[in-house]
Amino acid sequence: MALIVQKFGGTSVGSVERIEMVAEKVKKFRENGDDIVVVVSAMSGETNRLIALAKQISDQPVPRELDVMVSTGEQVTIALLAMALIKRGVPAVSYTGNQVRILTDSAHTKARILQIDDQKLRADLKAGRVVVVAGFQGVDEHGNITTLGRGGSDTTGVALAAALKADECQIYTDVDGVYTTDPRVVPKARRLEKITFEEMLEMASLGSKVLQIRSVEFAGKYNVPLRVLHSFQEGPGTLITIDEEESMEQPIISGIAFNRDEAKLTIRGVPDNPGVAFKILGPISAANIEVDMIVQNISHDNTTDFTFTVHRNDYLNAMQVLQNTAREIGAREVIGDTDIAKVSIVGVGMRSHAGVASRMFEALAKESINIQMISTSEIKVSVVIEEKYLELAVRALHTAFELDAPARQVE
Amino acid sequence: MALIVQKFGGTSVGSVERIEMVAEKVKKFRENGDDIVVVVSAMSGETNRLIALAKQISDQPVPRELDVMVSTGEQVTIALLAMALIKRGVPAVSYTGNQVRILTDSAHTKARILQIDDQKLRADLKAGRVVVVAGFQGVDEHGNITTLGRGGSDTTGVALAAALKADECQIYTDVDGVYTTDPRVVPKARRLEKITFEEMLEMASLGSKVLQIRSVEFAGKYNVPLRVLHSFQEGPGTLITIDEEESMEQPIISGIAFNRDEAKLTIRGVPDNPGVAFKILGPISAANIEVDMIVQNISHDNTTDFTFTVHRNDYLNAMQVLQNTAREIGAREVIGDTDIAKVSIVGVGMRSHAGVASRMFEALAKESINIQMISTSEIKVSVVIEEKYLELAVRALHTAFELDAPARQVE
Numbered sequence: 001m002a003l004i005v006q007k008f009g010g011t012s013v014g015s016v017e018r019i020e021m022v023a024e025k026v027k028k029f030r031e032n033g034d035d036i037v038v039v040v041s042a043m044s045g046e047t048n049r050l051i052a053l054a055k056q057i058s059d060q061p062v063p064r065e066l067d068v069m070v071s072t073g074e075q076v077t078i079a080l081l082a083m084a085l086i087k088r089g090v091p092a093v094s095y096t097g098n099q100v101r102i103l104t105d106s107a108h109t110k111a112r113i114l115q116i117d118d119q120k121l122r123a124d125l126k127a128g129r130v131v132v133v134a135g136f137q138g139v140d141e142h143g144n145i146t147t148l149g150r151g152g153s154d155t156t157g158v159a160l161a162a163a164l165k166a167d168e169c170q171i172y173t174d175v176d177g178v179y180t181t182d183p184r185v186v187p188k189a190r191r192l193e194k195i196t197f198e199e200m201l202e203m204a205s206l207g208s209k210v211l212q213i214r215s216v217e218f219a220g221k222y223n224v225p226l227r228v229l230h231s232f233q234e235g236p237g238t239l240i241t242i243d244e245e246e247s248m249e250q251p252i253i254s255g256i257a258f259n260r261d262e263a264k265l266t267i268r269g270v271p272d273n274p275g276v277a278f279k280i281l282g283p284i285s286a287a288n289i290e291v292d293m294i295v296q297n298i299s300h301d302n303t304t305d306f307t308f309t310v311h312r313n314d315y316l317n318a319m320q321v322l323q324n325t326a327r328e329i330g331a332r333e334v335i336g337d338t339d340i341a342k343v344s345i346v347g348v349g350m351r352s353h354a355g356v357a358s359r360m361f362e363a364l365a366k367e368s369i370n371i372q373m374i375s376t377s378e379i380k381v382s383v384v385i386e387e388k389y390l391e392l393a394v395r396a397l398h399t400a401f402e403l404d405a406p407a408r409q410v411e
Numbered sequence: 412m413a414l415i416v417q418k419f420g421g422t423s424v425g426s427v428e429r430i431e432m433v434a435e436k437v438k439k440f441r442e443n444g445d446d447i448v449v450v451v452s453a454m455s456g457e458t459n460r461l462i463a464l465a466k467q468i469s470d471q472p473v474p475r476e477l478d479v480m481v482s483t484g485e486q487v488t489i490a491l492l493a494m495a496l497i498k499r500g501v502p503a504v505s506y507t508g509n510q511v512r513i514l515t516d517s518a519h520t521k522a523r524i525l526q527i528d529d530q531k532l533r534a535d536l537k538a539g540r541v542v543v544v545a546g547f548q549g550v551d552e553h554g555n556i557t558t559l560g561r562g563g564s565d566t567t568g569v570a571l572a573a574a575l576k577a578d579e580c581q582i583y584t585d586v587d588g589v590y591t592t593d594p595r596v597v598p599k600a601r602r603l604e605k606i607t608f609e610e611m612l613e614m615a616s617l618g619s620k621v622l623q624i625r626s627v628e629f630a631g632k633y634n635v636p637l638r639v640l641h642s643f644q645e646g647p648g649t650l651i652t653i654d655e656e657e658s659m660e661q662p663i664i665s666g667i668a669f670n671r672d673e674a675k676l677t678i679r680g681v682p683d684n685p686g687v688a689f690k691i692l693g694p695i696s697a698a699n700i701e702v703d704m705i706v707q708n709i710s711h712d713n714t715t716d717f718t719f720t721v722h723r724n725d726y727l728n729a730m731q732v733l734q735n736t737a738r739e740i741g742a743r744e745v746i747g748d749t750d751i752a753k754v755s756i757v758g759v760g761m762r763s764h765a766g767v768a769s770r771m772f773e774a775l776a777k778e779s780i781n782i783q784m785i786s787t788s789e790i791k792v793s794v795v796i797e798e799k800y801l802e803l804a805v806r807a808l809h810t811a812f813e814l815d816a817p818a819r820q821v822e
Contacts, residue, residue, distance in 0.1 A: 016464065016467040016468060019468070020468070050487065053427065053487070053491065054490070054491065054494060056427040057427060057430070057431070057491055057494045057495050057498060058494050058495075058497075058498045061494050062493065062494055062497050064504075065490040065491075065493045065494045065497070065505055066490065066494075068486060068489065068490040068493075068505050068507070069486070069487050069490035069491065071486075072483035072486045072487055075479060075480065075482075075483045075486075076461065076464070076480050076483055078476075078479065079465070079476040079477065079479040079480035080464065080465065080468055080476075080480065082473065082476045082479075083465060083468045083469050083472050083473055083476045083477075084468050084469075086469075086473050086476070087468060087469045093475075094476055094479050096479070096556075098509065099554055099555075099556075143510055144510075145507075145510075
């Protein structure tokens with residue numbers, strides 16, 4: 001008998017029919033003898049509907065009041081799911097964030113969980129009840145309703161699992177697990193049985209939008225085994241956990257992430273003085289533009305080139321800022337490119353394997369794909385290439401690192 | 412400077428535009444220097460939408476969970492109104508029933524208020540804030556969300572006014588006050604400046620659906636001056652209060668109520684033994700049929716006739732029950748009539764004036780209207796007449812008791 005926290009997102013509870021399906025699923029776990037805490041989001045579309053209503057009053061609704069309003073979305077879902085469970089003879093009780101007491105700080109619309117009171121929940125579980133908790137919301141020390149920001153329901157699930165020392169936190173989504181890469185790009189992409197928290201963080205932040213990054217960090221910190229599963233299909237999903245056994249069989253890399261939302265800017269002929277990086281990036285950051293990759297190479301003739309990537313939406317804005325900077329510091333020119341893509345290989349296995357990067361570059365060279373930028377971390381190598389080669393690059397790397405599914409498993 | 416509790420119902424907050432209008436109105440009171448607590452209902456239609464959603468899961472949704480769900484309706488309105496006030500530079504804060512702490516019993520969907528914690532509200536008022544409270548809802552001693560049942564927002568308003576010892580509880584509606592009778596039937600009907608709680612109770616229960624009966628009882632019990640006003644028109648409305656000065660000028664009757672929702676049943680030739688009334692009404696009550704007027708006259712030849720009225724929807728059901736009873740107790744026959752109407756004159760003034768009933772019967776006789784049943788209380792005389800004479804009767808009584816508006820005041 002295990003204690004499992006199950007989180008169902010907005011799409012999984014997007015209609016009464018789907019809520020009934022979730023109730024069926026929960027019922028089966030109960031019949032297996034597991035103790036279940038369910039965390040649910042607002043029905044899909046509901047949060048947006050509420051925000052739109054608030055925006056009719058004010059472009060900048062007061063955050064405290066916005067939280068009072070938006071938190072009603074999950075409150076409706078918990079009641080419906082509890083009703084659906086009770087209808088099936090499964091004793092159940094619903095709680096808002098305030099009722100559980102999920103204590104947060106007072107940063108309305110983006111609050112952080114400080115503490116969870118597990119007393120009520122434990123008493124209910126002991127009494128044989130399924131506990132249905134509203135995700136995404138909490139209450140501050142003054143009794144004000146808070147929300148955790150978009151995607152916060154994942155965080156609620158993980159935090160509850162940590163507080164209850166649950167055996168597993170299951171995140172139900174519209175995919176059946178974490179894949180070696182996007183199956184739409186590489187038909188031979190495989191579902192991973194297991195992935196480490198660190199790898200998942202790199203995969204998630206690079207565009208595999210299965211889980212909210214914050215919840216993965218949280219799960220890693222408290223060592224809560226996370227499992228990603230499909231809401232309405234059977235299957236084991238992907239377990240995200242700490243890297244316990246670094247076995248021989250462990251693949252060198254776990255997956256290939258990619259991102260075509262970025263644009264590249266280069267400032268050339270920058271006088272190579274101390275503090276020049278700050279002079280360049282300071283104004284970009286002041287303009288609220290987030291920078292992803294940054295590359296500066298050794299200098300020639302006391303000048304250097306400095307390149308970085310930003311989100312494509314910020315490209316024009318960043319270009320303007322950078323041109324001003326170029327004039328001020330006496331740089332030669334500013335050039336930019338929006339037709340780029342970033343491809344990354346991710347895996348804890350590369351820590352203990354030399355030559356992973358060169359194997360990557362070799363595979364790309366074989367396909368005559370030019371590498372424009374390189375950046376590496378302990379468990380990741382990222383390159384920027386011309387966008388039109390993206391699919392080709394991902395497929396080549398998928399094969400080169402032996403990630404392709406065996407032919408017989410492809411359905 | 413007064414402390415005023417203002418309650419706005421679902422229609423008054425039925426759209427963002429209307430919520431903005433309510434905010435304007437509240438702002439004006441603030442500018443007059445009054446302290447304001449506003450109680451709001453769910454936006455019109457919202458409660459029904461939520462209940463319909465619950466009914467998709469279950470015909471008999473679990474009351475606890477139904478309350479969790481339905482209470483979100485007011486929660487959305489309080490946030491929107493607080494936003495609209497803050498946008499206008501009026502400091503405001505919203506509270507759910509749980510946040511105020513409106514403590515109720517645990518009778519979900521029809522809970523009763525036990526106690527109100529006024530600490531937070533007083534602190535906010537002192538700090539110059541308008542407090543916006545969700546009507547219709549509270550929390551039980553275990554932290555479960557409860558609702559007070561339909562129309563409970565009026566009760567919330569009165570209870571808050573009592574707890575805060577407010578100078579007045581203003582109930583904003585779609586009428587500009589309480590009238591001597593229905594202006595659709597009697598164009599000369601007048602708005603009353605003042606009416607007593609007792610009279611209002613008789614008027615309300617007889618069909619003038621301006622206020623929820625429970626809130627009037629509550630206001631009377633705690634002596635909270637209640638004022639009925641139009642949400643979006645200027646005017647003094649009608650003040651409902653205790654009968655302080657029984658002056659000479661006081662009119663004998665305050666208003667004329669009527670009701671055409673009833674049907675009449677008579678069981679004839681009932682052997683006149685002790686306990687016969689119970690034998691007749693016991694089975695009716697057991698069938699969950701509510702009885703309004705009951706008339707039994709003296710007997711002839713040891714048999715008597717027994718007549719009562721029920722809601723028209725219950726007529727066929729009541730008829731069947733009564734026919735069974737007639738066979739059992741050996742009564743002669745059962746007859747019934749659905750084409751009836753009840754007309755009542757209401758007024759505390761009749762306590763000190765003899766002959767009010769006969770003046771009523773005289774007025775009806777002048778119009779050749781036959782009286783089928785009569786029932787009286789201390790401040791009310793009701794008669795049952797043939798339905799087709801209803802309008803004629805109400806107008807005749809309105810004139811006979813000098814309630815008609817002076818011609819020059821009719822607009």
